[in-house]
Amino acid sequence: MMWGIEQAEIRAMARARRNTAYLPKTSFPDALQVTTELDEALAGAEDVLIVVPSHAFRETLQRLKSSSLPLKHLAWATKGFETETGKLPHQVAAEVLGPNLQTAVISGPTFAAEVAAGLPSAVAIASADKENAQRLAKAISTDTFRAYIAEDIIGVEVGGATKNVLAIGAGISDGLGFGANTRSFLVTRGLMEMTRLGLALGARKDTFMGLSGMGDLVLTCTDDQSRNRRFGLGLAKGAAAGEVRKAIGQVVEGFYAARAVFSVAQRLGVEMPIVEQIYKVIYEGVPPREAVTTLMRRPLTPE
Numbered sequence: 001m002m003w004g005i006e007q008a009e010i011r012a013m014a015r016a017r018r019n020t021a022y023l024p025k026t027s028f029p030d031a032l033q034v035t036t037e038l039d040e041a042l043a044g045a046e047d048v049l050i051v052v053p054s055h056a057f058r059e060t061l062q063r064l065k066s067s068s069l070p071l072k073h074l075a076w077a078t079k080g081f082e083t084e085t086g087k088l089p090h091q092v093a094a095e096v097l098g099p100n101l102q103t104a105v106i107s108g109p110t111f112a113a114e115v116a117a118g119l120p121s122a123v124a125i126a127s128a129d130k131e132n133a134q135r136l137a138k139a140i141s142t143d144t145f146r147a148y149i150a151e152d153i154i155g156v157e158v159g160g161a162t163k164n165v166l167a168i169g170a171g172i173s174d175g176l177g178f179g180a181n182t183r184s185f186l187v188t189r190g191l192m193e194m195t196r197l198g199l200a201l202g203a204r205k206d207t208f209m210g211l212s213g214m215g216d217l218v219l220t221c222t223d224d225q226s227r228n229r230r231f232g233l234g235l236a237k238g239a240a241a242g243e244v245r246k247a248i249g250q251v252v253e254g255f256y257a258a259r260a261v262f263s264v265a266q267r268l269g270v271e272m273p274i275v276e277q278i279y280k281v282i283y284e285g286v287p288p289r290e291a292v293t294t295l296m297r298r299p300l301t302p303e
Helices: 007-016 038-042 052-066 089-096 112-116 130-140 153-175 181-203 207-211 211-222 227-236 242-247 255-266 273-281 288-296
Strands: 023-028 046-050 072-074 104-109 121-126 145-150
Touching: 007 181, 023 112, 038 052, 038 242, 046 052, 052 089, 052 255, 072 130, 072 207, 089 104, 089 145, 104 130, 104 153, 104 211, 121 130, 121 153, 121 211, 130 153, 130 288, 153 181, 153 207, 153 211, 153 227, 153 273, 153 288, 181 207, 181 273, 207 211, 211 227, 227 242, 227 255, 227 273, 273 288
Parallel strands: 046 072, 072 104, 121 145
Antiparallel strands: 104 121
16 A cells, blocks of 8 residues: 555556665565555555555544544554654554554564565564563564564654754764764763653663664664755755755655754754754754854753
């Protein structure tokens, strides 16, 4: 099921049995059917997995709610706060579909091309129902794709959202010609900011040392397969945010997450100086080098 894609592209994928735009070397599994009809996609399904950008998550849930078929289990790999409300995906899901539906979130350090190529990868699956998480983990795990189970939905979602913002910062740093020292500084202190925000929202501290926290943060900050990191590289060259996003040609989640994470942190009184400067570069036009100088001149504090 795919939305936001031209019908011609859908038909082309159905004929070629592959996503020629983004994963041209990977054929679809025999059991996978391409469709734009929601009822057709849901027919006979016991589990629904949503993988859409965060700004399309609520709309997707509303379409599910209005469908004629019953929904038994829902999982998502969407990463990000809802920009307008600052809500996490599990809060949006409960608001739209009710609190009694069995749900789970899937997150972790995975680039689609490497998963499709069969390179060993791992994710975390978090659900309030441990048996639900175990069932889903068993269903999606293979010899090259491993799922770990967790109960901290908030922590997994906060990690998935915040790492995209910090990856923009890492891209800015490298784009300005700073070295490994600076990148390590941003990753380490960024992890602290992520953890502080998560704890303020009710997450568990240990979650941020796992796949959906540190794991995903390191991945997106250090490899140019990350759209968020590439976005930061473009900003460092002096290009406007809209120009860089257009050049990338895909959704840059960190662009939306920067506004949402900064807003939530401000509301909760959580100090996130790196996120704040990334927000100012994107939305207030602060020059990237000036933002770095501001960070370095902050009052000295205990680690």
